[in-house]
Amino acid sequence: MFVRNARRVRRNILLGKDIDRSDNKKERWKIMTLVALGQKKMFSRPFPALMHLFVYVGFVLINIEVLEMIIDGAFGTHRFFSFLNFFEGFPLYNIMIGGFEILAFLVTFGCLIFLIRRNIVNVKRLVMKELNGWPKTDANIILISEILIMGSLFLMNAAEHAKYFTEMPSGLSLPFAGLQGAFPVSQYLVSFLTHFNPQTIEIIEHFCWWFHIVGVIGFLNYLIISKHFHIVLAFPNVFYSNLNPKGKFTNLDSVTTEVKAMLDPSFVPPPANPNVPMRFGAKDVFDLSWKQLLDSYTCTECGRCTSTCPANQTGKLLSPRKIMMDTRDRLEEVGKNIDKNGKFVDDGKALFGNYILAEELWACTSCNACVQECPINIDPLSIIVDIRRFLVMEQSAAPSGLNLMFTNVENNGAPWQFSPADRLNWANEN
Numbered sequence: 001m002f003v004r005n006a007r008r009v010r011r012n013i014l015l016g017k018d019i020d021r022s023d024n025k026k027e028r029w030k031i032m033t034l035v036a037l038g039q040k041k042m043f044s045r046p047f048p049a050l051m052h053l054f055v056y057v058g059f060v061l062i063n064i065e066v067l068e069m070i071i072d073g074a075f076g077t078h079r080f081f082s083f084l085n086f087f088e089g090f091p092l093y094n095i096m097i098g099g100f101e102i103l104a105f106l107v108t109f110g111c112l113i114f115l116i117r118r119n120i121v122n123v124k125r126l127v128m129k130e131l132n133g134w135p136k137t138d139a140n141i142i143l144i145s146e147i148l149i150m151g152s153l154f155l156m157n158a159a160e161h162a163k164y165f166t167e168m169p170s171g172l173s174l175p176f177a178g179l180q181g182a183f184p185v186s187q188y189l190v191s192f193l194t195h196f197n198p199q200t201i202e203i204i205e206h207f208c209w210w211f212h213i214v215g216v217i218g219f220l221n222y223l224i225i226s227k228h229f230h231i232v233l234a235f236p237n238v239f240y241s242n243l244n245p246k247g248k249f250t251n252l253d254s255v256t257t258e259v260k261a262m263l264d265p266s267f268v269p270p271p272a273n274p275n276v277p278m279r280f281g282a283k284d285v286f287d288l289s290w291k292q293l294l295d296s297y298t299c300t301e302c303g304r305c306t307s308t309c310p311a312n313q314t315g316k317l318l319s320p321r322k323i324m325m326d327t328r329d330r331l332e333e334v335g336k337n338i339d340k341n342g343k344f345v346d347d348g349k350a351l352f353g354n355y356i357l358a359e360e361l362w363a364c365t366s367c368n369a370c371v372q373e374c375p376i377n378i379d380p381l382s383i384i385v386d387i388r389r390f391l392v393m394e395q396s397a398a399p400s401g402l403n404l405m406f407t408n409v410e411n412n413g414a415p416w417q418f419s420p421a422d423r424l425n426w427a428n429e430n
Contacts, residue, residue: 005224006232009297012335016290021240028239031377036238041375045304048117051110055146058107062153065100066216069209094182101157101185104150111143111150118143125303130322135227135301142219142228149215156208158189162201230300234376237298240291241377246368252389254278281389284350285331288383295378296327305370305380311363318363320370320380326355327383352387361388362399 021028034040039056042049064081071080084093117123118139131139161183193201223229230237260267282288305320306312312319330351338344352358364384371379391397398406405415413420 001221002224005221008335008339009224009229011338012331013290013293013297015286015331015334016288016293017286019289019291021242021291024243027243028241031241031243032235032239035241035375035377036235039375041373041377044373048114051113054103054106054110055114058103058110059146061103062100062107063216065097065153066212069213073209073213091182097157097182098184101154101183104153105185108147108150111146115140115143125307128303128306128319128321130319130325131301131303135325138226138228139301142222142226145215145219145222149212149219152208152211152215154186154189156205156212157183157186158193159201159205159208161187161190162193162196163198163205227299227301230298230376233294233298237294238377240294242291242379242382246371247366249385252280254280255393279390280393281391282383282386283352283390283394285327285334287390288327288351288386292379292383292386293327293331295380295383296324296331298376299324299328299378300376301325302375304373304375305378308369308373310367310369311365316359316363317357318360320384323356323360323380323383324378327351330355352390356387358391358397360384361391364388 039049039053042052068079068081072078079093081096082093084096085091118126118136126139127136193204196204223231257269261269279287285293299321301321301324303321305324306322309318309320330349333347333349334344337347361384364381366381366385368381371377371381374380388398392402392406396403404417408415408417412418414423
């Protein structure tokens with residue numbers, strides 16, 4: 001299911017226009033290591049970064065124990081990796097299991113803190129209107145699920161530990177007998193479980209085993225429809241980051257071709273694809289690049305971009321986070337259209353107009369604060385600029401102040417309403 005849904009997402013992303021991000025691989029690997037793996041940009045806000053680190057590291061390493069549980073279930077073994085305790089004088093397996101329990105506790109603690117920040121403390125960037133409805137529910141579902149999955153791990157270990165004290169008739173395997181002291185967290189649940197009879201304890205253990213396995217597999221498949229898909233996509237998204245200096249704008253190939261054709265009569269324009277209409281800027285998701293569409297699927301909805309946006313802080317409609325969420329929502333709508341019809345059938349909708357409004361776009365100051373702040377190098381500004389290009393170059397729908405500037409540049413060679421002949425008059429003043 002995960003592979004099938006991942007292929008659907010990949011198809012949606014590749015609906016975007018091609019863009020070359022294969023240059024400077026050494027630098028790209030370095031950035032991915034620091035930003036995606038090392039969480040470098042997260043630590044501009046230390047407290048949530050530390051909580052996120054607990055959850056991130058815990059989930060990565062605890063998967064080793066999940067692997068052991070799957071092996072035990074498939075082959076009928078009992079704590080398959082416990083052979084690591086056979087190294088004399090160094091109980092490696094005990095240390096590993098104890099470390100996993102501590103990490104699971106930190107994951108649980110981090111998730112509880114995030115739930116409190118979202119639902120009780122109401123951190124401003126986590127309760128904005130674009131998060132109403134499903135986005136807020138999605139965040140809470142994933143946090144509660146993580147807590148329950150970690151809780152099942154503790155209860156499973158505690159039930160297995162309790163079986164040792166209740167001396168079940170079937171007895172215990174020797175490897176487990178050497179695990180005393182390897183459960184620094186779940187050992188505190190043992191005294192509670194020893195009030196049950198051995199058969200009940202074994203039922204609890206087996207239930208928790210299944211709950212944890214099914215929970216992890218369910219979590220994997222839930223990611224694909226959740227903002228938490230960034231767990232998978234953050235790494236390629238950061239790898240394909242824009243390496244140009246912030247503030248450097250790209251030229252539209254369509255405009256460059258027209259200018260070259262006007263200035264050079266011998267210029268031969270590249271052959272146009274008759275199936276793809278020429279467009280200046282972007283009106284819908286088809287006009288964006290695959291990297292911009294990858295950005296939209298990778299967005300964590302953390303709101304750091306919006307919380308640092310000067311336009312948003314002054315009460316304007318723009319929210320860079322909403323730009324990314326709207327792009328993803330429109331792309332999902334297009335993907336469902338393709339799934340239903342075999343190809344995209346015009347639905348009379350577009351990213352601009354039905355999802356993103358002109359008022360949002362023109363509120364942007366192009367300051368790049370959102371790009372700088374994003375912990376996984378998402379670029380909302382590029383989408384804003386591309387849609388504004390469409391408004392200006394295809395619909396002539398720029399604000400009046402900008403239209404006046406465009407006219408002055410065309411007629412006077414400068415943004416001001418002065419004749420070029422009068423440009424140096426200021427020097428004649430006393």
